[in-house]
Structures are given as structure tokens and as C-alpha cells.
Amino acid sequence: QFKDKWHFFPFNQGTDSSFSFGMYGVSVAMDQVKVAVTYQEDINAFSIRFYEKDLCSLEEAQSYNAYYIMMEIMLGEGLSYQYIADVERADAPLEDSISLPVLRTYIVDTLKAHDKEVFDNPQQVYTSYRFEPQENEELRFDVVAGSSCFQPLVANYYNGSTELFDQLNRFGAQAVFIAFPFENEKEGDAKKALDFRYELEDRLSEELLSPEGLGLLLGGAVGTGTCYIDLLLFDKPAFMEKIIPFLKDYPQYRFYLSDFRQDCDLHRLFETEDDESED
Structure with missing residues (x-):
């Protein structure tokens, strides 16, 4: 009964319309x-x-x-997250100021005037990072370089925190990563594995995650002997049903799945005939 009546968005989209906002006993x-x-x-x-x-x-x-809530309503959460560096309360009326409903247009026009692309969806903006590989029993400590549109989740992992992971779980989503080892004995092996990771990320996003509504591609990383693909899953059981036959197109690799946190079990996604013969 809600078809064509309810519309869902991944975040507050913003508005240019002015209206009264009440909070903490004041109406503004x-x-x-x-x-x-x-x-x-x-x-x-x-x-x-x-x-x-x-x-x-x-x-x-x-x-x-109250101001941050008002600003996010007007700008939308995407622009607020991406482009607001800091906020300060003034003690007196401001000179050379604009009204809050005009702020969105001002930001967009300023970015374009400086030849910057405007991103209002945080998923479109990736942050690159580089590490020195470390000796550690946990996964991902061999990472040399990576990129993510959800960098705080990566930071949480290396800090040993599960704060964001737990928050996502409370909303019914699960942050995971796929890991697959690669041989790194000859020159060019790492590049070959990285090219394959990009190919696999594109296929996962275009053929599984987006059309099926199963989740989002968050980014990925390459280590000294393992590649990682970072995902946010909205329906993990449905994803597991799809991913196993999907990955059987690549029998030359062994794929594992892990929660995006330390101290958790690593699950082999499927067994190949070679594995059975080795057993």
C-alpha cells in the first residue's frame, strides 16, 4: 500500500526552503x-x-x-559530511554573511568556481591510504596501500575498535571484507593481483551488490601477499547465496570472508576440486 507513496533515500538530501525549527525551547x-x-x-x-x-x-x-541539525537539514548530510571542516558560534551579528538556506548554493557555486567536482554522496569520495606492513597475526596488517569511501571504519579496525561495526549491526547492516592470497614471488605478481582485484570489485558492484540491493562496495586494499575487498552488506544470507557461485569463475584463487573487525573467524567461501584432492 506504500508503493508510489513512500520514497527512501540513503541520507537526508537537503532543501533550499526556509521554515521554522524548534529545539531546546526556542523556535528559529x-x-x-x-x-x-x-x-x-x-x-x-x-x-x-x-x-x-x-x-x-x-x-x-x-x-x-541545534545548528548542526539545522545545517544538515538544509545542506543535506552528504554535503555536510564532505565539505564542512569546522563550525564556530559567533557572539554578535555577522558582517558579510548569508542566510542558512542559501548556504548549499554558495558551497556548490564556490566549488565549481575553483574547478572542483561536487560530490553530495559520501560513497563517491574515496580516500587513499598507505601503510608500512607489520608482523601481526591479524589480517590487513600486511597492507601496503588501499582506498575507502568509509575511512573511519578502516581506522576503527586498526585501532581495535568495533564501535562503527557495532553501530552498523544495530541498523541491520554488516561490514565485511573478502580476502584472497596471491603469489608474490615474481616481479609483476602484485600488479596482476591488484588488476584482478579491480576487475572483481567492478563485477561485484555491477552484477551483485547494486542490482540485487545486497550492499555497497566500500573500497579495498593490497598487502604483501593478500588482497582485500571491503563491503557493507544489507542482506548477508542473500549475499552468501550469490557470492559462492559467483566466485567459482575464479578457481585459481582462494577466497575468504571476514567481519570488518579484529579477533574474528575467517570463513572459506568455497572449496575447489584441488582442495578436495589435497585433503
């Missing part, structure tokens, strides 16, 4: 919130100062909390 008109904006080209992000009499009369923590 969005267009009465003034912001002074500074673009920091070196980090491709913006610093914000905000002022509205009633909003700024609240206790500091309440004032900031």
Missing part, C-alpha cells in the same frame, strides 16, 4: 540564521561561523547541536 526561522563562510582550498572544505540571537542564547552544547 531558518532564513534568520546567518552564516559567514570561508573556503579552504588546500583541504577543499569550508569553515562556518553562525549567528542567530535565540539560537546563540542557548547553552553552548545545545546551540551547536
Whole structure:
């Protein structure tokens, strides 16, 4: 009964319309919130100062909390996440300011004026990272380089934290990674494995994750002898039914699945005829 009536989005999309917003006992008109904006080209992000009499009369923590909620409503969570570097509350009316509903247009126009591409979906923005391989029994400590559109999850893993992993689980999603060892004895072996990882990532995203709605590709990494593909699964049982026959197209590799956290079991995704003969 909800078909063509309900519409679902991965995050708040933002709006340019002004309206009244009430929180902590005050009601504020969005267009009465003034912001002074500074673009920091070196980090491709913006610093914000905000002022509205009633909003700024609240206790500091309440004032900031209310402003961030208002800003995300107007900008959308994607732009807020990607382009807002820091926010400061002003003590008096601001000069050279704009109203909050205009901020989205201002940010987009400024980025384009500096020949920057505008991303309003965090999944489109990948952060690259490089490590020095370490001796460690845990996976991923052999990683040399990788990229992710969810860098905090990678940081959590290496810090031994499960905070984001647990939060995702509470929302019904599961962060995992596929690992497959590769031979790294001859020159060019690592590049060959990396090229294969990219090919496999494209196929996973285009043939399984997106059309089936099973999850998202978060990124991947290459280590001294293992490649990793990072996924956020929305329906792990359905994914497992699809991934095993999918990976049988590549009998030359052994594929394993792990939760995106330390101290967990590693599961072999399927056995080949060679494995059975070895047993």
C-alpha cells in the first residue's frame, strides 16, 4: 500500500526552503540564521561561523547541536559530511554573511568556481591510504596501500575498535571484507593481483551488490601477499547465496570472508576440486 507513496533515500538530501525549527525551547526561522563562510582550498572544505540571537542564547552544547541539525537539514548530510571542516558560534551579528538556506548554493557555486567536482554522496569520495606492513597475526596488517569511501571504519579496525561495526549491526547492516592470497614471488605478481582485484570489485558492484540491493562496495586494499575487498552488506544470507557461485569463475584463487573487525573467524567461501584432492 506504500508503493508510489513512500520514497527512501540513503541520507537526508537537503532543501533550499526556509521554515521554522524548534529545539531546546526556542523556535528559529531558518532564513534568520546567518552564516559567514570561508573556503579552504588546500583541504577543499569550508569553515562556518553562525549567528542567530535565540539560537546563540542557548547553552553552548545545545546551540551547536541545534545548528548542526539545522545545517544538515538544509545542506543535506552528504554535503555536510564532505565539505564542512569546522563550525564556530559567533557572539554578535555577522558582517558579510548569508542566510542558512542559501548556504548549499554558495558551497556548490564556490566549488565549481575553483574547478572542483561536487560530490553530495559520501560513497563517491574515496580516500587513499598507505601503510608500512607489520608482523601481526591479524589480517590487513600486511597492507601496503588501499582506498575507502568509509575511512573511519578502516581506522576503527586498526585501532581495535568495533564501535562503527557495532553501530552498523544495530541498523541491520554488516561490514565485511573478502580476502584472497596471491603469489608474490615474481616481479609483476602484485600488479596482476591488484588488476584482478579491480576487475572483481567492478563485477561485484555491477552484477551483485547494486542490482540485487545486497550492499555497497566500500573500497579495498593490497598487502604483501593478500588482497582485500571491503563491503557493507544489507542482506548477508542473500549475499552468501550469490557470492559462492559467483566466485567459482575464479578457481585459481582462494577466497575468504571476514567481519570488518579484529579477533574474528575467517570463513572459506568455497572449496575447489584441488582442495578436495589435497585433503
